[in-house]
Amino acid sequence: MHRSVEPLWWLLFAIGGTLTAFLTPIHILIGGIGLAAGWARDAFAYDHIRALVSHPLARLYLFVLISLSLLHWAHRFRYTLAEALHVKPSWLPVSLACYGAAVLGTILAAVFLIRL
Amino acid sequence: MASPTMTLEVLRYRPGQDHAPEFQSYSIPYRDDWVVLDALNYVKDELDGTLSYRWSCRMGVCGSCGVMINGTPRLSCAAFLKEYYPRPVRVEPLNHFPIERDLVISMNDFMQKLPTVKPWIIREDARPLTEGEFRQTPAQLDAYKQFSMCINCMLCYAACPVYALEPRFVGPAVLALAARYNLDSRDHGRTSRQDIVAGPEGVWECTLVGECSTACPKGVDPAGAIQQMKLASALDWVRNVVLPWGKR
Amino acid sequence: MTPYHRPPRFNWWWGHRAYSLFMLRELTSVFIGAYAVLLLVLVRRLAQGRDAYEGYLQFLSSPWMVVFHVAALAAALYHSITWFGLAPKAMTVRLGDRRVPGVVIVGANYAAWIVISVILAWIVLRG
Numbered sequence: 107m108h109r110s111v112e113p114l115w116w117l118l119f120a121i122g123g124t125l126t127a128f129l130t131p132i133h134i135l136i137g138g139i140g141l142a143a144g145w146a147r148d149a150f151a152y153d154h155i156r157a158l159v160s161h162p163l164a165r166l167y168l169f170v171l172i173s174l175s176l177l178h179w180a181h182r183f184r185y186t187l188a189e190a191l192h193v194k195p196s197w198l199p200v201s202l203a204c205y206g207a208a209v210l211g212t213i214l215a216a217v218f219l220i221r222l
Numbered sequence: 223m224a225s226p227t228m229t230l231e232v233l234r235y236r237p238g239q240d241h242a243p244e245f246q247s248y249s250i251p252y253r254d255d256w257v258v259l260d261a262l263n264y265v266k267d268e269l270d271g272t273l274s275y276r277w278s279c280r281m282g283v284c285g286s287c288g289v290m291i292n293g294t295p296r297l298s299c300a301a302f303l304k305e306y307y308p309r310p311v312r313v314e315p316l317n318h319f320p321i322e323r324d325l326v327i328s329m330n331d332f333m334q335k336l337p338t339v340k341p342w343i344i345r346e347d348a349r350p351l352t353e354g355e356f357r358q359t360p361a362q363l364d365a366y367k368q369f370s371m372c373i374n375c376m377l378c379y380a381a382c383p384v385y386a387l388e389p390r391f392v393g394p395a396v397l398a399l400a401a402r403y404n405l406d407s408r409d410h411g412r413t414s415r416q417d418i419v420a421g422p423e424g425v426w427e428c429t430l431v432g433e434c435s436t437a438c439p440k441g442v443d444p445a446g447a448i449q450q451m452k453l454a455s456a457l458d459w460v461r462n463v464v465l466p467w468g469k470r
Numbered sequence: 471m472t473p474y475h476r477p478p479r480f481n482w483w484w485g486h487r488a489y490s491l492f493m494l495r496e497l498t499s500v501f502i503g504a505y506a507v508l509l510l511v512l513v514r515r516l517a518q519g520r521d522a523y524e525g526y527l528q529f530l531s532s533p534w535m536v537v538f539h540v541a542a543l544a545a546a547l548y549h550s551i552t553w554f555g556l557a558p559k560a561m562t563v564r565l566g567d568r569r570v571p572g573v574v575i576v577g578a579n580y581a582a583w584i585v586i587s588v589i590l591a592w593i594v595l596r597g
Contacts, residue, residue, distance in 0.1 A: 112426045113459035116452060120560075126502050127553040127579075130546040132587035134505060136594055137512075138539030142531040146595045150527060152520045158594070159516055168513060172506045179503030185429045186496040192387060192480065196422070208503075211510060218513045237471040293486070320473030328473045361567045383489060386478040430556065431492045446559040453560050 115181045115205065122178025129171060165219040173212040180208035226252040228303065229310035230261050232273065235321050243321060245312070246270075252307050259287055259298040262313070262325075275325035282439055285375030289325050290314040295380035295437045317380040332376055335392045338418050339400035344411025362407040369402035369447050371440040378434035378444050390423040394434035394444035397425060401447035404454075420455040428452070495552050501545035504538075554579040 141150055148154065158164055184204040188195040195201070230250050235243040248269050250261045259277055266273045277287040280299045287298040292312050303311065319327035349356070378394035379385050385393050400419050404412045418424050428448045435445040483489040508530070515526040529535060557579055558572030 110420075110422070110426075113420070113456040116426065117456045117460070120453075120456070123549070123553055126546070127550040128583050128586050129590065130502055130505060131543060131550055132590050133509075134539055134543045134546055136591055138530065139536070139543065140595075141527065142536045142539070149595045152516075152523050155523070156516055159513065168509065172509050172513075175502050175506035175509075179499040179506070182496055182499035183503070186493070186499070189383065189387060189429065190483070190493070192478075194388070195427070211506065215510055215513070218510065218517060222513065222517045235474055237474070243474060243476075317476075318478070320475045322473050361564075364569065365562075383478070383482055383492075386482065429492075429496070430559075431489070432556070433488050433492075436488065443559070449556070449560040450562070 115177075118174065118177040119181035122174035122176075123182075125171065125174050126178055130175070133171075160222060165222065169215050169219050172215040173208075176208040176211040177205075180204040226307075228252045228307050230258075230265065231310055231312045232262075232265070232325065233312075233314040234273070234324055235315075236272075237323055247310075252303055254302075254304045254307075256303045257299050258289070258291055258296070258301045258303065258311060258313060261303060261311070262298060273325075274323045283373060285373035288316050288375045288377050288380065290317055290380065295377040297375060297377070297439050300439055316376060318382070318386045319376070319379070329376065331389075332374075332379065332393065332395070335396050336374075336399070338392065339396055339403075339415050340411060341396075341399040341403055343403065343406065343409050344414060345408070346410045356408045358407055365407070366402045366405035369398045369405070369442055369444075372398055372402070372442050372444075373440055375439065377437040377439060378442075381433035381437035383431055383433070384427050384429060388427055391427040392418060392423050394428075394448065395442075397428075397451065398442050398444035398447040401451055404451070416455065416458070419451055420458070425452045425455060495548065498545040498549040498552075501542040502549060505542055505546070550583065554583070 136145070140146065159168065181204070184200050185195050187193070187200050187204075188197065193200065227249050230248045231245045232248065233243045234240070234246045248265050250264050250269075253260070257280075259280055262273065262275055262277075266275075275287070275289070275298070277299065278284040279286070282297055282300045285297075288295060289298050290296075290313070291298070291301050292306065295316060298313070313325065315321050315325045315327045319329065319331070322328050372395050374395060376395065378398075382391075382394055385391050397419065400415050403409045404415060404419075420426070425448050428445075430445060430449065432445045435443045438444065483493045512526065515522045530539075554576050558575045563570040563575060
């Protein structure tokens with residue numbers, strides 16, 4: 107039960123899934139499509155975005171969003187790979203690659219946001 | 223005027239005789255009030271007495287007659303010919319189970335996994351008869367009733383790709399029944415089921431494909447049972463990690 | 471007499487509508503993860519200065535990236551819709567003696583989604 111870390115990965119996947127369900131679409135709409143389409147050019151100016159992101163709450167928000175998006179992906183992709191390739195989800199190379207990448211991304215997010 | 227007919231294609235397999243299963247076609251009368259089970263019975267009575275298949279109540283409560291009909295797991299007593307007429311109906315044994323003969327599958331795997339979740343009321347104390355019966359409010363009954371409707375027909379196993387890929391997964395019905403007892407107010411056995419439920423063969427194998435609940439003829443919603451147990455088990459895990467000295 | 475085993479097809483999810491949609495749903499996570507990486511790089515470019523940041527905006531607006539964003543938006547929407555649809559399965563909410571119907575839980579999620587999106591849009595776009 108608590109020997110396995112599985113419940114933790116699932117919880118992070120579930121929280122990440124919930125967070126991204128609420129937040130990712132609007133982020134992509136504005137930061138991806140809106141940016142390319144030229145909506146509110148002033149809003150994307152360097153000074154404005156830098157100021158916005160520098161706020162401690164914004165840094166925390168971005169850290170949580172980036173980290174949990176990656177942890178959500180890692181758990182889901184690990185199982186998807188296992189099902190598509192007919193290997194066990196517990197096969198180490200897949201788990202290591204997925205969670206490893208997510209943890210690396212989390213660390214980088216922390217470093218980049220602290221050093222902003 | 224000739225009475226209408228349709229084609230029934232049945233996967234046959236005779237152990238010791240056939241190398242591999244093969245389809246056999248039968249021309250059967252079409253009656254708009256017939257179900258596939260009626261068609262199978264017609265074949266066995268009139269056309270080919272060697273056909274083997276399971277059935278019993280013919281009204282969707284015994285769980286015996288599960289088969290694949292045009293690739294979908296169904297109770298043969300609940301699938302009307304008129305849903306398919308005039309196209310041919312393909313009947314195959316339930317997916318993800320080994321074939322004993324024709325449409326008869328071996329359910330040993332399920333029968334062996336089911337008792338591992340202790341699907342019975344477990345109590346810390348034995349209640350003497352003199353204390354009378356257990357009482358439950360409608361709300362207490364409602365908490366587990368849906369999961370108690372399982373007829374062990376195993377359509378959910380035929381629908382579940384994880385069960386197909388992972389031999390040790392206990393499967394949807396077993397987990398739904400574990401949930402049924404965990405949520406019963408008379409039961410004290412949740413912790414003793416956790417070894418299986420939260421173990422390597424339990425809920426964590428499930429990726430919420432959800433086809434189990436779609437296939438279930440009794441509306442049990444095993445996918446829902448499993449999701450709830452994932453959440454409960456994950457919160458257990460957090461509690462054990464954060465408060466290891468807590469009562470467990 | 472040993473029973474006859476039928477191993478699953480390698481591409482069990484192909485050609486079966488429910489299974490294929492399931493695979494599609496799971497693969498939305500790739501776009502979610504990819505977008506997280508784009509956000510990560512954005513933060514880095516911000517720290518590296520105006521030129522780096524503006525170069526990155528150019529990159530994000532390039533034709534292939536627009537294609538990516540459209541696909542990512544579709545994936546993110548499919549993730550959200552399927553996630554909210556499955557929300558009632560994970561918990562039974564009770565108000566007093568009665569169970570809250572699943573459709574109410576789903577509706578509440580959609581309402582929260584709209585509110586949160588509007589707030590975020592306002593924070594970023596007010597310039």
